Amino acid sequence: MTTANRQPEVTGVLSWFPLDLPLTQRVIALFVSKWIIGALRPLVQLKVPDLLSDGPRSAEEIAEATGTNADALFRVLRCTAAAGLLVEDSDGKFGLTPVAAGLGEGAPGGVRDMFLFASDPMMWRPYEDVLHTVRTGEPKFDQEFGMAFFDYLKQNPDSNTTFNRAMLQNRYPGSDRVLDSHDFSRYPRIADVGGGKGQFLAEVLKRHPGCTGVLCDQPQVVAEAAEVFEQAGVSDRVALAPTDFFESITPGCDAYLIKHTLHNWDDEKAAAILTRVREAIGDNPDARLFVIDMLLTEHGKWDIGKLVDVEMLIILGGRERDREEWNRIARAAGFEPSNDPAAGDLVLLEFRPV
Ligand SMILES: C[S@@+](CC[C@H](N)C(=O)[O-])C[C@H]1O[C@@H](n2cnc3c(N)ncnc32)[C@H](O)[C@@H]1O
Structure with a gap:
């Protein structure tokens, strides 16, 4: 015992x-x-x-x-x-x-880059005074570095590289479960919004040879994506769409994926991103939004998402969300929920345009 x-x-x-x-x-x-x-x-x-x-x-x-x-x-x-x-x-x-x-360079399925990012001084220093965040509700990162996380990455190329390399290893078992359990083949053109260097989109396209993809992310991130698609053997089926997702998102796709990205933002900004997705969908009733993120459990239940939520709070001013919170921001942007996965892990939430 x-x-x-x-x-x-x-x-x-x-x-x-x-x-x-x-x-x-x-x-x-x-x-x-x-x-x-x-x-x-x-x-x-x-x-x-x-x-x-x-x-x-x-x-x-x-x-x-x-x-x-x-x-x-x-x-x-x-x-x-x-x-x-x-x-x-x-x-x-x-x-x-x-x-x-698994911490060796290039170890298959390893997490060296993820570890180096998570233990990087830029991720530690905000933790020296979390009381600031608790008092103000503001991310300590912004006070510590004088700017928001993604602006800091833009201005610090080494940190940007550290982050983007880590995101290539952003493959919790939950990601594979989502990939294995969802058939995207009925969506001929699939956009990944905030898709990083294309790590998730490449896997989707590998599994669905009839689909094409559009990678929507910041210009300096998309610029590094070619290698990922080449390695996956899907380069001929991908378009790169450098963009600011608060401004515009490539229109005319049949599915819009957004993975591990809305949790970086508060409700207002997350709803603004989804509003750009809704505009991109226009009047196509068959198009779908797929949010791949944590779905928090109810009060009092163990849930790793409740721990990740604090990292989002301190570093980015973002948050993990429960079902009601996801539905609220999706509805604000013109979407209705169309599936109901179990909470407590990374999930794929499907929404249809209304
Ligand atoms: C946490 S990462 C997730 C990456 C990827 N979806 C994954 O799951 O591995 C969030 C992504 O949002 C992108 N991003 C942040 N601000 C953005 C903006 N204003 N416009 C477009 N993309 C942005 C970042 O560059 C980054 O690739």
Whole structure:
């Protein structure tokens, strides 16, 4: 029986930690997240998972290969191994676990770029004073950097690259489930609004050889998309549409997908984007809007979306939404819901124009 089972009062994230702490001290278990991420980030920056792909190595060997301080490196390796992300053998050599292998450069299905983005200083610094956000309702990011998140990316090409590379790995199992469970073949021309470098649209087109696609995103993002479509073998079926989605969206498509994008914005701005989609649909009653985003569960239920929501609040001023909230912004833009997926995960919400 686990500690968590012996203490049924402990729910959510705290129940995942095996520390046998009294309940009044149990929040301490959360501190380890900072220590582990702090130890893991330099290892990923130094490409230690790649160095270990040929087999375990000692801290001294890794320090020599990476030009780092052997004692400091040993201690972050040991911490990372104690957390179960590396293996430390009886000779003191460190080897990969499957989790650490997923942090190697180009690891199939890996999340190195996602990890480097999520642990980047631009994503940490706003967390130093979340009280500002709680007092004002404003994203701390804007106060910290003097501008909104996407404006910051526009002005900082390295950060823009970090973000866009991370989005290429924005493939939760939920994304694959959505791809596998929806037949888009009855929509000959499919737009992906805020589609990044085309990562989701490329998968849709691969699965639906009769469809063509339009990638609508900011000019500096769309400019980097060609490679993604080439790799997927669908370049001949895609048009690139650099745009500001608050201004206009390519008209005349049969389906408009918008994935992991409306949650970046408050209700007013999300409804403005959907209004541009509605204008693009015009008087075609058969066209559909597909929102692919979290659907929050009711009060009191565990839901990872309720945690992601705080990141949206602090960094972007956006939000995750429940069914009523999605319906409200969709109706404001001229859409009616036409499906009813279960809440608690990434879902595909279908809307028809009215
Ligand atoms: C969180 S990413 C999601 C990317 C992609 N849909 C995915 O799921 O991986 C949000 C996208 O919105 C785009 N975006 C932000 N502001 C925009 C604007 N004003 N016009 C067009 N696209 C914008 C960003 O460039 C980014 O690619």
